[in-house]
Amino acid sequence: MKPLSGLRIIEFDGLGPVTFAGMVLADLGAEVLRLTRSTGAPVFADVGGEILHRGRSPVAVNLKDAEDHARVLELIAAADGVIEGFRPGVMERLGLGPEVCAGRNPRLVYGRVTGWGQTGPKAAEVGHDINYIALSGALHAMGEPDRPPRPPLNLIGDYGGGAMMLVMGMLAGLIEAQRTGTGRVVDAAMTDGSALLMSLFHALRARGLWSDARGANLLDGGAPFYRCFACRDGRFVAVGALEPQFYRALLAGLNLNEAEAPQYDTGGWPALHARLEAIFATRDRDDWAALFEGTDACVTPVLSLAEAPRHPHNAARSTFGASGRPEPAPAPRFAGSDPGPEPAGAALSLDQAVARWR
Incomplete structure (x- = not known):
């Protein structure tokens, strides 16, 4: 048994952080249904593939179709949580915003991950990881002193400040919902999350121990050791x-x-x-x-x-799993629980998904 076994999560298929969050929740044992588009091109050419989509079954839906919409609400009524990563207002226009969903399921924890957050002057604007960590102050601290800041892949905005904060918020909300019977809306903004990740450096700067100059500090390459x-x-x-x-x-x-x-x-x-x-x-x-x-x-x-994957330490811990391909294994680990990743589940029809959760 994994820690989240028995929990049901609906993931509205999207880019970056929501896909990673769905993978982590599934790795921890939640039953996650990944609702995908039944019409048009995939959201991002199925980049998640065998790794980021592992552990859950795709369910093709057309949210603009009245019958599919009604069936999705049936799934929401049986779910413990929802995660989505669309721009503010999109789910409301589809008739699947938090208020509608809470009306069908008051204990539902509704997780939303965006770059700018659900409110604020930039909430409706587009952007990517690099823009969010630029505004939070995180990007300025990274890179060589005499060159422009260098983005640290998309680890700090999309995954650290976005997906992992969403997962943490969902877990907190799910614990509260089990205790009170009432769900929450989780607003995970990558600007907020990446700013939080910089807490140590704000503390050091307040004490005069950190300079805004890149490459001049203890942990940014400024120290020769x-x-x-x-x-x-x-x-x-x-x-x-x-x-x-x-x-x-x-x-x-x-x-x-x-x-x-x-x-x-x-x-x-x-x-x-x-x-x-x-x-x-x-x-x-x-x-x-x-x-x-x-x-x-x-x-x-x-x-x-x-x-x-070939380093002896990683091999001894099966850090990259035992699937025969370099696939990072679930983390963290729990005593008595199999840490191995589950493959992506077989595709389900919407009717099959509803029947499974009845």
Whole structure:
């Protein structure tokens, strides 16, 4: 049994965060029905494929058809939660907004994930992950000091600030609904979520410990003991020797002593950057990884997407599952629960879905 076994969630198929949130809820054991368009092109050319769509069955619907609309409301009446990622007002125009759904099911938790949120001057505007994290202040802190900010894939806006905040909000709402019998509307905005993820850096800045200048701080590559270095073979190692004892282990592996490379002499950081760059360039990445293996220096190889599943640690934990393809396994794990991903379920007709949930 998985933690969310017995819970029923309806996912209105969409882009980015709602697809990821549906996958996570299904990984945790919820029965998720993914309502897809029965007419027209797929929302995003079925990019989710075998991984992001795993663990749930697609159900094709035409929400503008009166009969399909009525059947969807039957599903909502039997559901514990709904998740959707359309722009504000779209679900209301389709006659499936929170008020209508709550009228059919007062205990329903209705989760909405958007970039700007359901309210505010920009709520009706279009945008993407890069725009949301730009407005929240997160993007400004990322990248090289003398170049434009570099987007961190779509991990912070779509997935961290959007999907994971939606999942957390849904879980909180579901717990409350079980206790009170009354559901909630969850407004997960990527601007809000990515701003929340920056809480530590706001705290550091308030104490004068963080600069708005990129590449000048402890955790943004400004510190020579917390950054990546190029190796002789053109690959990279990641160094995270923050604590003094870990820094000493790093220096020992590099045949340096602390007197010639003091850790927090920030004025000497540019010279130390250059010195460490020269040292790491003398060996291949895997030579450095082997040298520091088992030490407290916090040095690891930077693995590609192709390499990561083959690393012994990831293989031992089945971090990428056992399906024979590099598919990240569900996380977190629970004692006594099978962590393996479930494949996507067979497509269901709307009538079959309604009959299943009766």
